[in-house]
Amino acid sequence: MDGAGTAAQTGAYAGHRVRPIAPSGGERLTQTAPGTPGGEYLRRYWHPFMLASELGGLPVAVRLLSEDLVVFRDRSGRIGLLHKQCLHRGASLEFGIIQERGIACCYHGWHFDIDGTILATPAEPETSRIRHNFCQGAYPVREACGLLFAYLGPPETTPAFPYYDTFSHPEGGVLANFKMFYPCSWLQICENAADPIHNAYLHAISSGLQFSAPFREPPALDYVETPIGFLSMATRRVGDFVFIRSSDVAMPNFGQFAGGSNPATTESFFVAAYTTRWVTAIDDNNAFYIGIRHINDRNPSAALRSADPSQYGVGRMGLIGQTDDRPYDERQREPGDYDACVSQGAVANRRAEHLGTTDRGIVMLRRMLSRGIDAVERGEEPEIPRLYRDEEMARSYCHELVFRVPPGSNIGDAASLGAFGRQAAEIVIATDHLSPVERERVASERIRGVLAGAG
Amino acid sequence: MTTAANPRTQPFSGYHNRRAAFAPSPLAETGAGTPGGEYLRRYWHPIMLQSELKDLPVAIRILGEDLVIFRDRGGRIGLLHKNCIHRGASLEFGIVQERGIACCYHGWHFDVDGAVLSTPAEPATSKISSNFCQGAYPVHEAHGLIFAYMGPPEDKPVFPELDTFAHPGGNELIPIKMRLPCNWLQVVENACDPIHNAYLHAIVSGYQFSPAFAAPPALDFIETPLGFLSMATRQVKDKVFIRASDIILPNVAQFASGQNPAEEECFNIACSFTRWVVPIDDENSFYTGLTHVNERTDPEGTRDPSLYGVDKMNFIGQTADRPYEERQLQPGDYDALVSQGAVADRNNEHLGTTDRGIVMFRRMLRRAIDAVQNSETPELPRLYDDGPVRTYNYELVFGLPSQSNIDGLGALEEFGRRATQVVLDTDALPPLERERVSRERILRLLSEELVR
Numbered sequence: 001m002d003g004a005g006t007a008a009q010t011g012a013y014a015g016h017r018v019r020p021i022a023p024s025g026g027e028r029l030t031q032t033a034p035g036t037p038g039g040e041y042l043r044r045y046w047h048p049f050m051l052a053s054e055l056g057g058l059p060v061a062v063r064l065l066s067e068d069l070v071v072f073r074d075r076s077g078r079i080g081l082l083h084k085q086c087l088h089r090g091a092s093l094e095f096g097i098i099q100e101r102g103i104a105c106c107y108h109g110w111h112f113d114i115d116g117t118i119l120a121t122p123a124e125p126e127t128s129r130i131r132h133n134f135c136q137g138a139y140p141v142r143e144a145c146g147l148l149f150a151y152l153g154p155p156e157t158t159p160a161f162p163y164y165d166t167f168s169h170p171e172g173g174v175l176a177n178f179k180m181f182y183p184c185s186w187l188q189i190c191e192n193a194a195d196p197i198h199n200a201y202l203h204a205i206s207s208g209l210q211f212s213a214p215f216r217e218p219p220a221l222d223y224v225e226t227p228i229g230f231l232s233m234a235t236r237r238v239g240d241f242v243f244i245r246s247s248d249v250a251m252p253n254f255g256q257f258a259g260g261s262n263p264a265t266t267e268s269f270f271v272a273a274y275t276t277r278w279v280t281a282i283d284d285n286n287a288f289y290i291g292i293r294h295i296n297d298r299n300p301s302a303a304l305r306s307a308d309p310s311q312y313g314v315g316r317m318g319l320i321g322q323t324d325d326r327p328y329d330e331r332q333r334e335p336g337d338y339d340a341c342v343s344q345g346a347v348a349n350r351r352a353e354h355l356g357t358t359d360r361g362i363v364m365l366r367r368m369l370s371r372g373i374d375a376v377e378r379g380e381e382p383e384i385p386r387l388y389r390d391e392e393m394a395r396s397y398c399h400e401l402v403f404r405v406p407p408g409s410n411i412g413d414a415a416s417l418g419a420f421g422r423q424a425a426e427i428v429i430a431t432d433h434l435s436p437v438e439r440e441r442v443a444s445e446r447i448r449g450v451l452a453g454a455g
Numbered sequence: 456m457t458t459a460a461n462p463r464t465q466p467f468s469g470y471h472n473r474r475a476a477f478a479p480s481p482l483a484e485t486g487a488g489t490p491g492g493e494y495l496r497r498y499w500h501p502i503m504l505q506s507e508l509k510d511l512p513v514a515i516r517i518l519g520e521d522l523v524i525f526r527d528r529g530g531r532i533g534l535l536h537k538n539c540i541h542r543g544a545s546l547e548f549g550i551v552q553e554r555g556i557a558c559c560y561h562g563w564h565f566d567v568d569g570a571v572l573s574t575p576a577e578p579a580t581s582k583i584s585s586n587f588c589q590g591a592y593p594v595h596e597a598h599g600l601i602f603a604y605m606g607p608p609e610d611k612p613v614f615p616e617l618d619t620f621a622h623p624g625g626n627e628l629i630p631i632k633m634r635l636p637c638n639w640l641q642v643v644e645n646a647c648d649p650i651h652n653a654y655l656h657a658i659v660s661g662y663q664f665s666p667a668f669a670a671p672p673a674l675d676f677i678e679t680p681l682g683f684l685s686m687a688t689r690q691v692k693d694k695v696f697i698r699a700s701d702i703i704l705p706n707v708a709q710f711a712s713g714q715n716p717a718e719e720e721c722f723n724i725a726c727s728f729t730r731w732v733v734p735i736d737d738e739n740s741f742y743t744g745l746t747h748v749n750e751r752t753d754p755e756g757t758r759d760p761s762l763y764g765v766d767k768m769n770f771i772g773q774t775a776d777r778p779y780e781e782r783q784l785q786p787g788d789y790d791a792l793v794s795q796g797a798v799a800d801r802n803n804e805h806l807g808t809t810d811r812g813i814v815m816f817r818r819m820l821r822r823a824i825d826a827v828q829n830s831e832t833p834e835l836p837r838l839y840d841d842g843p844v845r846t847y848n849y850e851l852v853f854g855l856p857s858q859s860n861i862d863g864l865g866a867l868e869e870f871g872r873r874a875t876q877v878v879l880d881t882d883a884l885p886p887l888e889r890e891r892v893s894r895e896r897i898l899r900l901l902s903e904e905l906v907r
Contacts (some may be wrong), residue, residue: 012591013569013608015591018536201562333511343538353543358577
């Protein structure tokens with residue numbers, strides 16, 4: 001950048017000159033509607049849209065990827081997800097009458113199966129061809145881990161449901177579900193997870209300790225590609241220990257995290273997640289932060305081993321600052337993720353940003369998403385993550401590590417911490433073919449070997 | 456010979472008289488980069504009451520820009536663009552520092568003038584703090600209000616301290632601020648329209664003003680160095696009564712109260728209220744200003760300051776906070792102005808002769824906007840560089856001598872015009888001297904010159 005160009009961006013009381021550039025509108029990355037490049041890309045994956053426990057005896061109107069839908073469980077137990085407006089004259093099927101098989105519109109009784117087939121148009125003459133010539137739009141639903149997932153893309157490219165290795169573990173535990181509403185674009189919430197330095201500021205320095213004290217330490221940051229996206233990593237020296245928190249950022253909107261409460265005072269290592277979450281786009285301006293808390297004895301943080309499953313649900317996820325349900329002045333004094341993400345605007349104005357070196361994860365996320373969007377636009381399948389074809393276990397990479405630094409090692413500066421973190425991540429990636437228990441054992445050994453030779 | 460009847464004037468001709476499509480007026484624009492918005496950005500505007508700014512930042516929208524205002528722990532006020540330049544988190548969630556404010560998200564630290572003091576998450580070698588800044592605007596605290604200047608720093612005028620703020624002696628100023636869900640210009644136009652005081656405030660809604668306002672006035676609109684005086688001159692029984700309000704471009708006005716019964720003689724070159732109409736954006740504005748409390752406006756000393764403040768100004772009809780039916784039966788300024796629409800549709804108006812003040816204001820505004828577009832300094836009001844700004848608002852009730860020839864609107868208008876000329880001619884004098892000299896000359900006018 002030349003001198004004149006930079007000079008124009010500075011100066012005392014320069015508000016009049018440096019006003020934010022207006023958003024350009026039509027950003028591919030944040031589009032969610034049918035037919036838009038961003039929306040079509042998102043339509044190549046399964047998205048959780050509600051907790052199974054939310055679906056009772058009545059239909060529920062839901063909005064997903066800018067489409068108005070209705071979900072219901074028919075009296076034989078099958079779940080239907082249909083376009084909300086009856087194709088006859090548009091009455092909403094949220095007022096439909098649930099049938100043994102499917103649902104009937106309240107207005108004129110048109111009766112639809114859960115796949116959208118018209119079973120009957122009772123007000124029409126028997127000779128009517130309507131039920132043969134038309135159907136109500138429908139999407140497949142999959143119930144897993146307490147969540148309802150939908151696939152809104154072309155039927156011919158429907159991928160197998162990606163059942164991640166973290167969803168079940170041989171040693172057991174409890175899965176607790178949560179769903180939080182955010183009045184902003186899904187992308188800025190995903191970007192929050194690709195931005196591990198915010199944990200030091202927002203969650204430790206700015207707002208008091210929302211995370212544990214070690215998060216105040218300046219970390220070495222890294223972003224290591226995986227077959228599903230990348231690991232968003234922070235590696236810290238905390239007293240006699242080295243502490244890695246390495247989160248899955250998987251395309252398009254999937255993430256897995258360790259807790260934020262590890263005090264890093266005793267050794268621990270796990271290749272697993274405390275939180276598995278999707279950021280499901282309701283539309284361009286609204287999203288659900290929805291997923292699973294893994295509560296089990298393997299978690300390195302005592303507080304998370306004993307977490308109370310009843311603390312999770314709709315609007316509840318056991319971490320401060322995830323809703324607007326706090327007094328405004330408390331949110332101002334101790335802002336949380338909700339405040340930081342939502343206050344960027346319904347769709348963050350990315351033309352007005354000034355990214356720094358600690359925003360490399362944001363840039364990597366946007367590039368990966370762009371590649372995925374471009375691929376779908378060309379009529380290809382996105383590469384990362386690939387669309388699973390069989391009911392195979394999908395592998396993930398989230399890990400958390402606290403190892404004592406061996407005597408004589410001087411690992412601690414950003415370069416040595418970063419190098420160690422990257423080698424540890426590469427070991428976790430290289431062992432993804434092993435069973436979970438075996439993978440943890442093998443990876444732990446190898447990483448200890450690296451640490452012994454480091455510094 | 457017969458002519459075809461004009462279908463637009465026939466009974467039940469609604470079909471032929473449908474409103475033309477709404478055409479937004481460039482005069483009403485407030486946004487950055489628009490001609491109207493850039494003109495407004497050449498002046499200081501009050502944006503909030505000092506009493507509203509406490510220890511937490513406040514998100515505020517002014518001239519279509521989202522801003523955050525805070526007082527740092529060193530006591531200085533910062534007015535910054537709301538969204539952090541880094542990744543756009545709102546600084547309303549920023550952490551106030553000894554010097555400036557730090558964004559909650561990644562700690563970027565800004566001084567009150569927008570300088571990036573540190574980017575703690577970035578490497579020490581980062582050049583961000585020397586290459587960029589957070590947009591900031593200067594503020595000025597005066598008389599319980601916080602004023603902002605959002606124009607080019609090199610064009611920043613000195614803060615215009617009006618002569619009325621200190622006159623008459625012992626004047627206490629009580630700030631108020633009301634939010635109106637409509638464009639600023641229609642609120643300003645209301646003050647350029649003195650005939651509405653007779654209708655809206657006396658004849659239509661009962662006496663919101665004193666009964667004297669029901670008398671038909673002679674109207675006049677006389678240029679001043681600041682804009683013009685919006686005048687109504689009335690004969691009320693054996694008195695002549697002038698109410699002449701300062702219209703100061705772009706958005707300032709001064710008024711006498713509407714409560715004068717015109718029964719006792721009085722003469723004040725002063726006001727009871729100074730107000731600004733500050734655009735929040737094109738469709739919303741603040742009606743904000745200073746109520747003057749002194750021995751003239753409150754001779755009994757009974758004014759209750761708690762009746763003034765945010766969304767309070769102790770005059771009926773200034774808010775939506777009345778039952779809708781009551782607002783329909785006795786509408787006030789709020790109902791008349793806001794019901795013109797978020798931005799009044801000037802494409803469908805039908806202006807009459809009593810709207811001369813509206814037309815004068817729009818012409819002055821147009822000239823000033825054009826001047827800024829031509830990179831000139833607007834002529835009205837000139838930008839002051841010293842001393843109190845002389846203003847012209849005055850109120851007069853004098854007895855009519857028995858031999859007076861003032862009978863009828865024409866004569867009232869002539870008297871009003873000549874009285875105003877006196878007030879204009881004496882503006883170099885100190886306030887009390889000006890009042891004394893003007894009073895003598897106007898009384899002479901009344902007793903010697905305008906007689907049979």
